[in-house]
Amino acid sequence: MKITVVGAGAVGATCADNIARRQLAQEVVLLDIKEGLSEGKALDMFQTATLCGFDTKITGSTNDYAKTAGSDVVVITSGLPRKPGMTREDLIGTNAKIVKGVTDNILQHSPEAIIIIVSNPMDTMTYLSLKTSGLAKNKLIGMGGILDSARFKTYLSLALDCPPNDIHGVVIGGHGDTTMIPLTRLATRNGVPVSQFLDNETLQKVAADTMVGGATLTKLIGTSAWYAPGAAVAELVESIVRDQKHVFTCCVSLEGEYGQSDICLGVPVVIGKNGWEAIIDYKLNDEEQAAFARSADAVRNMNDVLKTLEL
Secondary structure, eight states, X not given: OEEEEEOOSHHHHHHHHHHHHTTOOSEEEEXXXXXXXXXXXXXXXXXXXXXXXXOOEEXXXXXXXXXXXXXXXXXXXXXXXXXXXXXXXXXXXXHHHHHHHHHHHHHHHOTTOEEEEOSSSHHHHHHHHHHHHOXXXXXXXXOHHHHHHHHHHHHHHHHHTSOGGGEEOOEEEOSSTTTEEXXXXXXXXXXXXXXXXXXXXXXXXXXHHHHTHHHHHHHHHSSOOOHHHHHHHHHHHHHHHTTOOEEEEEEEEEESGGGOEEEEEEEEEEEETTEEEEEOOOOOOHHHHHHHHHHHHHHHHHHHHGGGSOO
16 A cells, blocks of 8 residues: 655645554655655654554655656645645645646556545645546545544633533535535534533534634634644545545545536535445435525635646
C-alpha cells in the first residue's frame, strides 16, 4: 500500500504523520513545490519511527510526481491556507488552478488512485476534480464533513461536560461557515438525544460555534488549523485501506440523492476499499431539507466561478 500526500504545509505534514503512525501503508510520499520542504519534513517524521513504533517508510519529493507512481490513495492539501478575515471561498481562483494541476499530474502516475480533496473551498475543488479528471465518482472524496462533525462533537461534549467519545453527531451540507448543517436533532450521548440534556438555546449556540469552527481557529492562530484536519484525513484513509465500512460525512457527487444533482456536497457515506460505496439517507425533516437546499445553492454559486477561470 502506497499513500501520497500533496502539500507539505502544516495540514499535509500532519496528514502524513498521522497516516504513518497508524501504519496505514508501506510507504507515504510527501510532495511539495518548495525545494527541500517535503524532504526535510519526511526525514524528520521518519526519524520518529523507532520512537513511536511504526515501520512505514516516509519519502519526500520536490515536485517529482514520478515518486508518487502506483499510489493507492492520494490526499491533496495543496493551495493557499486561510488567513484571518478570509473565507474559504476567497481561495477559489488560486486554488482551482493548483488543484487541477495536481490532480492531472497524480493521475498520470496513479490512474487507479482514490483521491481525497482537502484544499479549500473543498466542495468546489472536489467538483472541479470530478469534472476535469474523468475519475469514477466513487474515487473522489472531499474530506470536510468529517472535520466539521468532529468539531460539532467537541462543542457538544463541552456543553454537556462529558467525554467527547460519548457523543455521536454529524454535520452535512457544504464545508463553509454558512453552508454546513449541524444536525442537532440526531445528535446523541450514548444513544440518548442530546436534546434531553441541553435546551434549544444551548443547542443553537453549539451549532453556531461549529459553523465558524474553522474561522475561530484561523483568528486565534493566524492560519488554517492542522491537527484536527490531519487526524480527520487519517480516519478517512484508514477506513479505505482497511475496508472498515465506516459511515462518515464526505463531499461526494450527488445524482438525485437528497434532492440534488450535478454537485458535490457533504452527505453520510459508507467508506471502504472502493472509496465511497453508498450514500445513507438520514430522512431529513422539512427544515433540514430546506437548509440542505440552501447550502447546495450557495455551493453551486461557488462552482459557477469555475466557468470564469481559464482551467
